[in-house]
Amino acid sequence: MAFARPPLRDRTVLYLLSFSGYDEAHEVPQGLTQMGMAHALGCKRAQVAQVLIELKDKGMVRERVCHVKASPRRMKAYVLTGDGKGLGENLRRSVLERELQFTGEDDQTKEITVKDVLAFYPKRLDLTGLLRISGGE
Numbered sequence: 001m002a003f004a005r006p007p008l009r010d011r012t013v014l015y016l017l018s019f020s021g022y023d024e025a026h027e028v029p030q031g032l033t034q035m036g037m038a039h040a041l042g043c044k045r046a047q048v049a050q051v052l053i054e055l056k057d058k059g060m061v062r063e064r065v066c067h068v069k070a071s072p073r074r075m076k077a078y079v080l081t082g083d084g085k086g087l088g089e090n091l092r093r094s095v096l097e098r099e100l101q102f103t104g105e106d107d108q109t110k111e112i113t114v115k116d117v118l119a120f121y122p123k124r125l126d127l128t129g130l131l132r133i134s135g136g137e
Contacts, residue, residue, distance in 0.1 A: 009055065014088055015031075017089070020080060027068070030070060060084035061079070063076055
């Protein structure tokens, strides 16, 4: 099942969209830090840092210092702004509608949408996970 990954910028927005409930939370998960994002997205922290600078400059992401779970000190965390959430929803719809060619055990090639793939593996795979394991950049 070949799938060209979206650029890191888009994957970062989609990833942050899954944390939209933490906009004003006193304590946030490790996943909202640069290291947490790098781990989840399968890239280097420096790459995430560059993307976050670009997204902040465009008003899509807001940086805040707050308590991070399992960390003894406050750290920078990143959340989407209203515009960032709008972009994320558009990206999400676009990715979910992509069609993939899937070759089954019977060697028959079929067209299937990303949405259908995720529905087939609801407990083992989410959109961020699919984007992480899919083809190179």
